[in-house]
C-alpha cells in the first residue's frame with residue numbers, strides 16, 4: 001500500500017487540522033521531492049507489489065496532468081501494481097471539471113474520493129469550503145458521465161449549521177445517485193484550527209453532542225435503507241464496494257507514506273514525515289540515501305506490544321468484522337476478556353464464537369469502549 005500526501009489546498013476549511021499550504025508556489029518542487037523520496041525509500045515495504053495507491057492531502061486534484069504523470073512514472077519504476085490495484089485520488093468538487101475528469105480517466109486513477117461535505121450552501125460557507133452547492137452535485141454527475149463508477153463521497157454531520165432536516169436532505173441527495181461508497185464524519189473541533197478559535201471567541205457554536213448523535217442515527221437508518229453496509233464506523237459501502245486501501249489499513253497491513261506529514265507503518269514501528277513543505281523539499285534536494293535516517297525527514301516510534309494491542313482493539317472494533325480474540329497476543333487475551341465483560345453485559349459488544357463486535361448501540365460509543373479495553377499497565 002502506498003500513500004502520497006499532496007499538501008496544497010485552495011483555501012483553508014475552518015475545521016481542518018491536516019497539513020497543507022494555501023500557496024501553490026512550491027507545488028512543482030514538492031512533486032519532484034516526493035518522487036525523490038520514492039527513489040530513496042521504495043525498499044521500506046518488504047513487498048514491492050502494490051494492491052493500492054492513495055493520493056490524499058491536502059487536495060490531490062490540484063495536481064496537473066504532467067505532475068500526476070511524473071508520479072505514476074516513478075511508481076512504475078519503483079513498484080509493481082497488482083492488475084486490479086485500487087488507485088484512489090481525493091478530489092474537491094471545484095476541481096472536477098469535465099476536462100479534469102477526462103484527464104483523470106485517462107490516467108491510472110480508477111477511484112475518486114470526493115470531498116462534498118454538504119449539498120447546502122449554508123454548511124459550505126460555515127465550513128469555508130472552496131466549492132459551492134451546485135458544484136457538489138455537478139461533479140458527481142460529471143464523474144458518472146465520464147465513466148467513474150468507482151467513487152466515494154465525504155459528508156460531514158453534526159455541524160451547528162446542519163439542521164436535522166438538512167442532514168436528511170443531504171443523505172437523500174447522495175443516495176439518489178448510484179453511489180458505491182460513502183464516508184461520513186462527525187464535525188470535530190480540533191485544537192489550533194480556525195473553528196476552535198471561532199468557538200473559543202463565540203463566533204461559532206460548539207458541536208451539540210445530542211444533535212451529532214441524532215444525525216449519526218439518521219445516517220445509519222438511511223444508509224441501511226439505501227442498501228449500504230456499515231462496514232466501518234465512518235464508512236458505508238454497497239455490498240462488496242469497500243475501500244480496499246482503507247480496509248487494509250484497518251486490518252493493520254504495512255504501508256509507505258510519502259510527502260510532508262505522511263505516516264508509514266512496517267508492522268512493528270510507525271514513522272511520520274516532518275510537516276513543513278519548504279524543509280521537506282530542501283531535505284530531499286540535499287540528502288543521500290545513507291544519510292536519510294539522520295536527516296530529520298522523519299521520526300520513528302517502535303510500537304510496544306501493548307501499543308500494538310491497543311491499535312488492534314481500536315481499529316478492528318470500528319469495523320463490521322470486529323476483533324478476533326485468537327489474533328490477540330496471548331499476553332493480552334485475559335485482559336481483553338475481563339474488560340469486555342462490562343460491555344457484553346450492557347449489550348454494547350456482541351460475541352459470536354471468538355469474534356467481538358460493536359452492537360448498533362455500541363457504535364455510538366466506539367471510542368469510549370475501545371479506550372476502556374486498552375491495556376495501560
Ligand code: SF4
Pocket residue numbers: 008009011012013016017018020057058059092115
Ligand atoms: S480541502 Fe481538505 S485538506 Fe484542504 S483544508 Fe479543506 S478539509 Fe483540509
